[in-house]
Amino acid sequence: MNEPTASVAPARKISLVWLLPILVLAIGGWVTVQYYLAQGPLVQISLSTAEGLEAGRTRVRALSVDIGVVEDIRLSDNLDGVMVTARLDPGTRHLLNQETKFWVVRPRITAERVSGLGTLLSGAYIELYPGKEGEPQRSFQGLDQEPDSLPGAAGLRVELYGESASSVTTGAPVLFRGLRVGRVESVGLSDDYRESRITVLIEEPYDKVITSNTRFWNASGINVSTSADGIEVNTQSLTALMSGGIAFSVPEEPGKGGMAEAGARFRLYQSQWAAEDAPYSVGVDYALLFNRSLRGLSEGAPVEYRGIRVGTVKEIMSVELAESDQANAVSVIIRVEPGRIGLPDVRSSVEEVRHRIDRIVSESGFSASLETGNVLTGELFVALDYRAAGDGGQVGRYRGYPTIPTVETGLVRLEEQLSTLLTKLNGLPMEAALDETRVALSSLRDTLDSVNALVSQEDTMQLPGALAETMAAVRETVENYGAGSETEQNVNRSLQQLNATLREVKSLTETIGDQPSALLFPPEWAPDPEPKVRH
Structure with a gap:
């Protein structure tokens, strides 16, 4: 009986038919990878509203260059805003990090400027501000409008503290000698909520004028001050008058104050006068x-x-x-x-x-x-x-x-x-003086009554007529004895005769005084004159 034997044969090779699907899968994978790599990064932007935005049409731009498009818009999970998904172009991954900012560009009119008018025809779009430093990031909190301050802006940032930040808003100008040299980046409260805290950016090259003794004040609106110096009214530029602002000055005292460092703190005064009158460092x-x-x-x-x-x-x-x-x-x-x-x-x-x-x-x-x-x-x-x-x-x-x-x-x-005068007057015996005054007034009153009674009598009332007659007689007498009257001429002749008689009496008196015998014997006769002989 013959026993069965096994025969050994070589294994069958894989069929060439399987190479085709493998090649298709490899090519498809490579195409898919290339497709996603070519599409660029996908970012998610959280916004408070989707006004003016439309999926598939709203563009993403950087420096007015299209770099992407909005693919999807949906409500956020907690319904406090919207989540916008945008696909960016390849080669933009290096722009996305912690400092990157997104905001929606719409028409905007403020006291300082008018922006976004181009969107009236093209519609709103999303602007990207590339970050310079930070970890890569794909999810961002977007802004509804352009920020007044962007990360990495050249200049000096300082913080101002004051009792009130009234009329000062984000984006308000910072003025130096009437020129805009910076802007307000943020307005808030201090950590203890007792003061207002304002962050401002002083742009280059004006940041070189900020020293440790620089004084800042609120330049918003019109400042009216009443003090011992009088009433003063002051205002800054029209922009500051309408939208608020901050101004500063640097005392021109040699050797006083060094260059300020980033993050330096300064007091914000409520007016220019308060800033200029601020206490000096020593006194x-x-x-x-x-x-x-x-x-x-x-x-x-x-x-x-x-x-x-x-x-x-x-x-x-x-x-x-x-x-x-x-x-x-x-x-x-x-x-x-x-x-x-x-x-x-x-x-x-x-x-x-x-x-x-x-x-x-x-x-x-x-x-x-x-x-x-x-x-x-x-x-x-x-x-x-x-x-x-x-x-x-x-x-x-x-x-x-x-x-x-x-x-x-x-x-x-x-x-x-x-x-002192009133004290002396109060010390005078006023009561006694008043009593004496009352007695005198009473006596005067009695006298006036007597005079009134006398005047009212009939005889007294006839006195004016008699007095008039007397005055007429006196006037007649004066006229009779006045200058040029006959009486005056008779008196003058009598006086002349009296004067001649007196002169004769005087001559007789002198003769008797010289020759007393003149009363008995005639005076000696003077010799007769002798004529002169003519030679």
Whole structure:
């Protein structure tokens, strides 16, 4: 019986038919990869509204160049906005990172400019601002309009803090000497919510003028200020008047303040006057004691020397804190600032100012007073001057502050004089004087009654007629004896005869005095004249 045997044969080769689908799959995969690589990145942009946007038609642009198209628009999951999916062109992946910004370009009219008018015909589009640094990113929070500040913009960013940011909005201009040199990037509150915080960008090359002593103020609208200097009105450019803005200045004091660094903090003042009157870095504090009302004097009021500001009122002490040797005195703390009198605004100038004031107080009667700076508003300021030359005072101490002597001037001194006069009048025996006056008036009244009774009598009433007759007789007599009358001529002839008689009597008297015998014997006759013989 024959046993079965196995035969060994070589394995069958794969059929060439299978190569065709494999080749098709490889080509299809390669085409698919190339297709997606050629399409460019797909990004998702979150917006608050899809107004003006349309899938398949709305373009994505960068610097006015089309780089993509919106493929899909749908509502977000929480219904607080929309999610826009856009396909960008190849070669744009390097533009997408954490600093990349997207916003919708629509027609926009503001106080500063008009933009997006081209979209009136072409429709809204999405603008891309490429980021320069950061991790790659495909999902972005979009903006509904162009931002007023873009990341990486050249310039200096600083932060301003103030009590209020009224009328200051994002995008508002920053002005220096009337020129726009920057813009407001953001407006908000500080971390403790007690102050407003504003971030501004000072563009190149103007960022080189920002120093540590730069002063910023709110330049929005029209600023009206009433102070001891009067009523002042000031405004900046028309743009700042309409949309708000911030202005700044740099004190032109040599050696004061260094270049500001990015992120530096500055105080935002409410007006230009407040910024210019801001305290200097150093000053000398003095206490002034007044025995009068301080109504009209406020903190920040000027301290002047003959019309030139040399300091600032720092503090007005409350009544319950006033402690001095003078009865009912209220103290005012002032700061004399060396920087205002031509000295460097450094600590070494403090001792020099203190030494000068001590000397002129003791030698020249240097003192302080309250003066009216504005009659309409009643604002007061502190005036320093030489009040009593040669009659020096002394710098004292009050609550740790040196003191400057004070004097009263102007209306206050007049009030004191009137008060003294009234005090003296009050001290007079007015009641006794009034009693005597009443008695005198009563007596006068009785006299007037008697006169009235006398006048009312019939005989008295006839007096005017008799008086008229008497005056007529007197007038006639005067006319008879007046100049040129017959009586006057007779008197003149009599006087002439009397004068001739008196001259004869005088001659007789002289003759008897010389020759008493003339009454008995005739006087000697003078010899007869002898004729002269002619030779």
